[in-house]
Amino acid sequence: MKKSTLLLILVLFVSSFTWAQKTVTGVVKDFDGNTLPGVNIVIKGTTQGTISDIQGQYSIKVPGNDAILVFSSISYMTEEVPVGDKTEINVTLMNDIEALSEVVVVGYGVQKKSLVTGAISKVNAEDLETQQVRVEQALQGKTAGVHIMQESGSPGGGITMRIRGTSSNRDSNPLFIVDGMRTGSIEYLNPNDIESIEILKDGASAAIYGSAAGNGVVLITTKSGKKGESKINYNGSIGIQSARKVNDVLNAKQYANYYREGLRHQIEMQYFGQEIPEQLMQMQLDNAYPFNPDTLGQGTDWIKEIFTPAQIQEHNISISGGNDKSNYFFSTSFLSQGGIVGGDKSTFDRVTTRLNADHQIKDWLKIGTKVSYTHFERKSIGENNEFGGIISNAMNIDPLTPLYFADSTEIPSSYWDQITANIDDPENSALTAGENGYYGMSTLVKNEVANPVAQIANSHNNWYTDKVLGKVDLTLTPIEGLTVKTSYDIDMSYGNYIAWTPQYFYQSILYNYLSSTYQQIQRSYSWQWENVVTYDRTFGDHEFSGMLGHSMRNEDFYYIGGRGEVLLE
CATH class of the missing domain: 2.60.40.1120 (Carboxypeptidase-like, regulatory domain)
Known part of the structure; x- marks a missing residue:
C-alpha cells in the first residue's frame, strides 16, 4: 500500500x-x-x-x-x-x-554612431576599469573581431594584437593613433589615462589613413579635465601572482623505477627474446644503475624550484578640474610586476606621467597640449624556447640530480676534468652557487638539458626605455560651422639593452667558456604636422559636412650595438 x-x-x-x-x-x-x-x-x-x-x-x-x-x-x-x-x-x-547619439572618433573627426556605416567598435573608460597591466589586455574580449595574444608569460612580455585576422605576410599589426599622433605601439600607456578607444576594422572606416591602415586602426583618446572643482583620485592594488596549475612530474623513486624498467627492456633486447634468469637480470640492472628506488625518497622537484609566487603592485593618482575657459588633467602611475619564474631576474617596472590641458583664449581661438612620459625597466630570462628553455628543462631533467653539489668532489669526475681544462678559476665562476656550493649537473639526462635553477642565476638581460609623446594644437572657429585646426606632434624614445653571459658549465655538451657582454642602444624621433579644415552645418533636416586636410610626417631611427668577449669575471 x-x-x-x-x-x-x-x-x-x-x-x-x-x-x-x-x-x-x-x-x-x-x-x-x-x-x-x-x-x-x-x-x-x-x-x-x-x-x-x-x-x-x-x-x-x-x-x-x-x-x-x-x-x-x-x-x-x-x-x-x-x-x-x-x-x-x-x-x-x-x-x-542614447546609443544612437553616441559620438565615435572617425579618422580626423567625430560622428554620431547612428550615422556610421563602417565597422567601428568603441570601448569606453568604464570598460577598462578592471585592473590590467597593459591596454591591450584590457581590450581582451571587449569587442568582436579583435584578438589579443600574449607572446609570453614573462612580465612586460610582448603582446600581439590582430584585427579580423592576419592580412599580410609581412606586418599584421594595426596602426595605433594616440590623441591624433601615430605611434608604433601602446605598451607605454597607462590604462587609467584612457577616455575611449575606437577600433576601425574595415577598409571604408580606415581608408583616410591610407596603406598604413591595412591591418585596421586603433584610435585612443586620453582623458581631459571636466568643468568644476579640482578632483584628486587614487587607486592602487597590491597582490600576489602564482601559476594557476603546474604539471606534476615524477619523484625520485618513481623516476628510478621507470628508469630500471627501461634498462630491463634494453637488456632483454640484447638476449633476442630469450628468457633471462632473474638473478642475472638483477645483477646487470645493479651494474648499470646501482640505486635502490626504495631509498631515494622524493628527490628534487624542479617545477617547484622554478615556480615561486611573485608580487605585483600598481598605484595611480590623478588631479583634474576646469572652468569655463580652461581644463586640465594630470596623472602619474607606478607599476611593479615580478615574475613567477625567475624571481628578481624577471621583473617589469613602469612609471608614467601625463599632462593634458586646454585653454579657450578667445571665443574663436583655443589652444591645447598633451604630454606624456614613460620609463620602463625590464629584466628577463629565456622565454618561448620549445626545448632548452627553463620550463622545458625543469620538466625534462631527472629528479635524482640534486639542486646543488656541496663541493667540487660531488661533481662527476668526467665533468670536472672538462671544467678544469677550460675554465681557469672554477671556484669563482658561474658554476658556483655561493654558500650552497655548486649547481647540480645531471649525468642521466643528456641532449642539452640543463639545471634550470642555474640557468636562472646566469640570466642577465636588462632593458631600459624612456618615451615622450607630446602635441600642441590650435583650433580656430572664425565663422559658424567652420573649424581650422593645426597641430604639431613629437614622438621620442630612447632604449638601452644590456646583456651579460658568464662562463658556465651545465653538462658535457652545454657550456660557455668565454664570458661576454652585449649592449644595444636605440633612439627614435618622429614629428608630425597636421592641418585640418572642417565645415559642418545643419539646414533643416539636412546636414552638410566637409573636410580638407594636410599632413607632414618625418621619422628617424638610430641604432648602435656592440659585443665583447673574454672579459674578466
Missing part, C-alpha cells in the same frame, strides 16, 4: 510539473512596425532563451506564469514582460536614443 501511494504521489507531481510548463509565442517589432530578427528573448534569472527569426517571430517554453521574458537587441531599449496567463506576447522595442 505504501509503494502504491508513493507511486501515485510521484505521478501526480510529474503531471503537475508538466502541466505548469507552457509555450509562449509572439512577434517582435520596432516603433515603425517593422519586424525585428535576431532579438534575444531570455527567461529572467536563467540562461534559457531563444532569438527571433527573420520574420521577428519567436517561441519559447516557460516554467510557469511567474516567469518574466527579457527582450534585448543592439540599439534598442531592453523590455521585460511578465508572462502571467498569456501564451502570446507581442513586443515593440523602442530605439535606444
Whole structure:
C-alpha cells in the first residue's frame, strides 16, 4: 500500500510539473512596425532563451506564469514582460536614443554612431576599469573581431594584437593613433589615462589613413579635465601572482623505477627474446644503475624550484578640474610586476606621467597640449624556447640530480676534468652557487638539458626605455560651422639593452667558456604636422559636412650595438 501511494504521489507531481510548463509565442517589432530578427528573448534569472527569426517571430517554453521574458537587441531599449496567463506576447522595442547619439572618433573627426556605416567598435573608460597591466589586455574580449595574444608569460612580455585576422605576410599589426599622433605601439600607456578607444576594422572606416591602415586602426583618446572643482583620485592594488596549475612530474623513486624498467627492456633486447634468469637480470640492472628506488625518497622537484609566487603592485593618482575657459588633467602611475619564474631576474617596472590641458583664449581661438612620459625597466630570462628553455628543462631533467653539489668532489669526475681544462678559476665562476656550493649537473639526462635553477642565476638581460609623446594644437572657429585646426606632434624614445653571459658549465655538451657582454642602444624621433579644415552645418533636416586636410610626417631611427668577449669575471 505504501509503494502504491508513493507511486501515485510521484505521478501526480510529474503531471503537475508538466502541466505548469507552457509555450509562449509572439512577434517582435520596432516603433515603425517593422519586424525585428535576431532579438534575444531570455527567461529572467536563467540562461534559457531563444532569438527571433527573420520574420521577428519567436517561441519559447516557460516554467510557469511567474516567469518574466527579457527582450534585448543592439540599439534598442531592453523590455521585460511578465508572462502571467498569456501564451502570446507581442513586443515593440523602442530605439535606444542614447546609443544612437553616441559620438565615435572617425579618422580626423567625430560622428554620431547612428550615422556610421563602417565597422567601428568603441570601448569606453568604464570598460577598462578592471585592473590590467597593459591596454591591450584590457581590450581582451571587449569587442568582436579583435584578438589579443600574449607572446609570453614573462612580465612586460610582448603582446600581439590582430584585427579580423592576419592580412599580410609581412606586418599584421594595426596602426595605433594616440590623441591624433601615430605611434608604433601602446605598451607605454597607462590604462587609467584612457577616455575611449575606437577600433576601425574595415577598409571604408580606415581608408583616410591610407596603406598604413591595412591591418585596421586603433584610435585612443586620453582623458581631459571636466568643468568644476579640482578632483584628486587614487587607486592602487597590491597582490600576489602564482601559476594557476603546474604539471606534476615524477619523484625520485618513481623516476628510478621507470628508469630500471627501461634498462630491463634494453637488456632483454640484447638476449633476442630469450628468457633471462632473474638473478642475472638483477645483477646487470645493479651494474648499470646501482640505486635502490626504495631509498631515494622524493628527490628534487624542479617545477617547484622554478615556480615561486611573485608580487605585483600598481598605484595611480590623478588631479583634474576646469572652468569655463580652461581644463586640465594630470596623472602619474607606478607599476611593479615580478615574475613567477625567475624571481628578481624577471621583473617589469613602469612609471608614467601625463599632462593634458586646454585653454579657450578667445571665443574663436583655443589652444591645447598633451604630454606624456614613460620609463620602463625590464629584466628577463629565456622565454618561448620549445626545448632548452627553463620550463622545458625543469620538466625534462631527472629528479635524482640534486639542486646543488656541496663541493667540487660531488661533481662527476668526467665533468670536472672538462671544467678544469677550460675554465681557469672554477671556484669563482658561474658554476658556483655561493654558500650552497655548486649547481647540480645531471649525468642521466643528456641532449642539452640543463639545471634550470642555474640557468636562472646566469640570466642577465636588462632593458631600459624612456618615451615622450607630446602635441600642441590650435583650433580656430572664425565663422559658424567652420573649424581650422593645426597641430604639431613629437614622438621620442630612447632604449638601452644590456646583456651579460658568464662562463658556465651545465653538462658535457652545454657550456660557455668565454664570458661576454652585449649592449644595444636605440633612439627614435618622429614629428608630425597636421592641418585640418572642417565645415559642418545643419539646414533643416539636412546636414552638410566637409573636410580638407594636410599632413607632414618625418621619422628617424638610430641604432648602435656592440659585443665583447673574454672579459674578466
